[in-house]
Amino acid sequence: MSTTLSPVLSDQWDAERSWTLATYEQGRGYRALRTALGMAPADVVTAVKDSGLRGRGGAGFPTGLKWSFLPQPDGGPRYLVVNADESEPGTCKDIPLMMATPHLLVEGVAITSFAIGCTHAFIYVRGEVLHVYRRLLRAVEEAYAAGHLGKNIHGSGFDLDVTVHAGAGAYICGEETALLDSLEGRRGQPRLKPPFPAVAGLYARPTVVNNVESIASVPSIIDRGVDWFRSMGTEKSAGFGIFSLSGHVERPGQYEAPLGITLRELLDMAGGVRGGHELKFWTPGGSSTPLFTAEHLDVPLDYESVGAAGSMLGTRALQIFDDSTCVVRAITRWAEFYAHESCGKCTPCREGTYWLKQILARIEHGRGTMEDLDTLLDVCDNILGRAFCALGDGATSTITSGIALFREEFEAHITGGACPFDPVASAKFDYTPRNRRADVHALSGVAAGTVGA
Amino acid sequence: MATTAYEPYEGTKLERLERDAAQAMARYPDTRSALLPLLHLVQSEDGYVSPDGIAFCARQLGLTTAEVSAVATFYTQYKRHPNGEYTVGVCTNTLCAIMGGDAIFDELSEHLGVGHDETTEDGKITLERVECNAACDYAPVMMVNWEFFDNQTPDSATQVVDRLRSGEPVAPTRGASSVCSFKAMSRVLAGFPDGRADEGVGAGEATVVGRRLAREKGWTAPAGPASAESTDTEASSAGQAAGMTRGRDSSVDQPAAPPQGGTQGGDTGRGTDASKES
Missing domain, CATH: 3.10.20.600 (Ubiquitin-like (UB roll))
Incomplete structure (x- = not known):
């Protein structure tokens, strides 16, 4: 018997005007918030802890446990910061979620803030998704107007302000401490841990940083219960x-x-x-x-x-x-990405990604040597575990695994003096690469037409 | 060229910007957090982060111009020279590149006669290679002023830039009903809504492909305890039992006897929890 799909977060994605408060409230919208406001905040934390929800941003750290690391309230502010800086190549879940159902995130923010004693939460969304930012701003505005945010939410005495903040283009800001520096108006560079954000985060105050999908999962856990959530997934990877x-x-x-x-x-x-x-x-x-x-x-x-x-x-x-794809081309492009996005703070990553990019590029174009493969692995070894944050480690993953799995393909580039693959074969459409055209200029100046896009 | 010149920071422009800056700063407990929004705001006026714009941010926030510049130069969306009316970004990260993004970039580069981070002579288009923009299921992807143009080809991309240059309104695949200017976009990114959130679709085809398949096949998540609107204890516990049964029915790998007595401990915790929730 095979596993089937289980639409929860995506349940309303195909609804008419799915992004509006009206549509969201036709479903289960903001029901969980009312439930949560009737609970003790500590019980909300316990429920999320017991659900087994783990961070959906990549690291998989237990969400409720992260919340419980906040020190006892000292009367000063505590913050929730949502990491909506989705930028990991290949990752494309949070952006469509926020475009289709931004209220799911806003409700999760309200419940989480109530649970951790936060009265001012932030959603840090990458700046390169204009319409998603519009939708989030609008959703927050609607939620204020409906009394889901603001003062004395639904008569509970709980106050919450939410600021939606647009980044400005930097992959590293997905790293939680770099995100905090960026949100404080600085270059987005990671901080030394400890102290962890739970102790000294935004403005050096106790802070929870969670991924969009993690926070968006919270309303369903509160609404339908821990057992329901745990009925999906595995014992240690619930939901x-x-x-x-x-x-x-x-x-x-x-x-x-x-x-x-x-x-x-x-x-x-x-x-x-x-x-x-x-x-x-x-x-x-x-x-x-x-x-x-x-x-x-x-x-x-x-x-x-x-x-x-x-x-x-x-x-x-x-x-x-x-099988039409050149693995060397794929890995080289990723390496170029990491070199471009390295924040420059630590030497292993800044210098290492720079050299990985150079060496891979010459191998891809048939100018590498067999020794280059060992150099690549050596550079990776000098980055992995020695970089300041996970960006450096991540930069090595596809290189070391790629060489282990496809060493003969790297060698073929070296011995053959060129890439043995045709890029046209892996593209989604047919085209003639520029270097194969008899007269490139004959093909330019395509008549302006109307496109249905 | 209109895009290279900007009005001096004085008179009505300065008053307006000071009002906007005060509004942006009020969103944060610490005003320095408003630096990124203020840099977007400067771009919405000048079309790039101008020297006077840097000085403006510094004055508003009590920073030095060096501190502001250090931040402005860290982020790729902040332009150090006048940007075109439209930033056309072709994703050339691995997945999009392989699916055809490289070919699209080459075609546009040749067609427009500009390379990466260069602007056409008419000041209309700044062409860029961009990194993954979280739309991989629509590869190859092109962004125009950070609106999504999904499933592009060299032809479709060329037609888009031609229409932009001729001043026609151009609609993204997922986004507002037409692409706005770089300056208008920057003002939104500074946190000043343009009232266009309700335009466009909620989701594209790839976003809902799984949702629709589930509808077709009748697949749902377990109903859960709150399947009825009632939240009373009886309905809740009955529902939870049903939820657990469904869990067992699923083929998901759930060890019958997890190590460390996880199930038993978990059950106790859940029991406590259920009573709290009802």
């Missing part, structure tokens, strides 16, 4: 999650399912790998997670099983690449 399929798959998109579903099951739902091709490699949780191949089709996609198989569940960003 559901959004699995994002992209790349060479017939029907890419968002598939919400219990944790523990396999890629084989998800691919069946998504119509399989692109017609006429075989699965070559995939990422289970974004570009910072070691690569998997067809051998891993039946690995249950939960934290423990993916970890035991040598990778990480990460953000459940399942990027699917078929």
Whole structure:
């Protein structure tokens, strides 16, 4: 018997005007908030702890436990900061969630703030998603008007202000302490831990930083209960999650399912790998997670099983690449990304990603040497575990796993003096690369037409 | 070229910006947090982070211009020279690149006669290679002033930029009903809504593909205790029992006897919890 989908967060995504308060309240909208306001805040924390909800932003740290690390109230402010800086390559779940149902997040923010004693919460959304920012601003405005935010929410005596803050383009701000620095109006560079944000976070006050999907899962736990949540997923990886399929798959998109579903099951739902091709490699949780191949089709996609198989569940960003794809090209491009996004604070990452990029580029273009492969592994070894934050570690994941799985393909680039793959074969459309055109200028100046986009 | 010049920070412009800055600063317990919004605000006026704009931010927040510059140069969305009316960003991170993003970027670069981070002579288009923009299920993706243009091809992308240059309104795949200017976009990012949140779709095809499949197949999440509107204790506990049964029915790998007596401990915790919730 195979696992089926379990739409909870995505339940209303296909509803008419799904982003409005009116639509949200036609469903279960803000019911959980009223329930939570009738509970003791500590009981809300306990419920989330008992649910087994783990951080959906990649690291998988137990959400309720994170909340419980806040010190006893001292009369000063405590903050909730939602990490809506979704930028990990391949990851595309929080942005559509906030575009389709921003109130799900706002309700989660209100419940979480009540639970942890926060009266001013922040949603830090990346600046490169204009319409999502519009929708969040509007949702917060609607929630204030309806009394779900503001003073004395629903007569409970609980006050909450929510500020939606737009970033300005920096992957590193997804790292929670870099995000806090950025929110304080600084360069987004990670902080030394400890102290952890729970003790000294935003403005050096106790702070909880949670991912969008984690916070959006909270209302359902309060509304339908801990047992309900735990009835999905596995013992240690409880509940559901959004699995994002992209790349060479017939029907890419968002598939919400219990944790523990396999890629084989998800691919069946998504119509399989692109017609006429075989699965070559995939990422289970974004570009910072070691690569998997067809051998891993039946690995249950939960934290423990993916970890035991040598990778990480990460953000459940399942990027699917078929046999037309050059793995060296894929890994080189990711390396360029990490070099571009390295914040420069620590030497292993700043210098290491710079050299990884250079060496990979020369291998990809057929100018590498066999010795380069050892140098790559050596550089990775000097970054992994030695960088200031997880960005550096992430930069090495696809390189070390890629060389382990596809060493002969790297060698073929070196011995053949060129990339043996045709980029046209892996594209979604047919085209003639510029360097193959007889007269490139003859093809420019395409008549302006109207496009249905 | 209109985009290279900006009005001096004086008179009505300065008054207006000071009012906006005060509003942005009021959103935060510590005013320095308003620096990112203020830099977006400066771009909404000048089309880039101008020297006078940096001085303005510094004055508002009690910082030095060096401190403001240090922040402005860290983030890719802050432009150090006048930006075109439209930033056209083609995702060339791995997945989009392989699905065709590289070909789209090359085509646009040739068609527009500009490279990465360069602006066309008419001041209309600034072309960029952009990193993953969280729309991988719509690859290859192009962003115009940070609105989504999904499932692009070299032809569709070329037509979009041609229409932008000719001044036609152009609608993104998922976003407002037409793309706004770089300055208008920057004002929204500074936290000043433009009233367009209700335009456009809630979700694209790929976003709802799983949701629709579940409807077709009749797949749902377990009903849970609150399947009835009633929240009384009896309904709640009955519902929870049903919820657990459904859990057992599912094929999800749930060890019958987890190590460390997890089930038993968990059950006790859950029992306590259920009573609190009802």
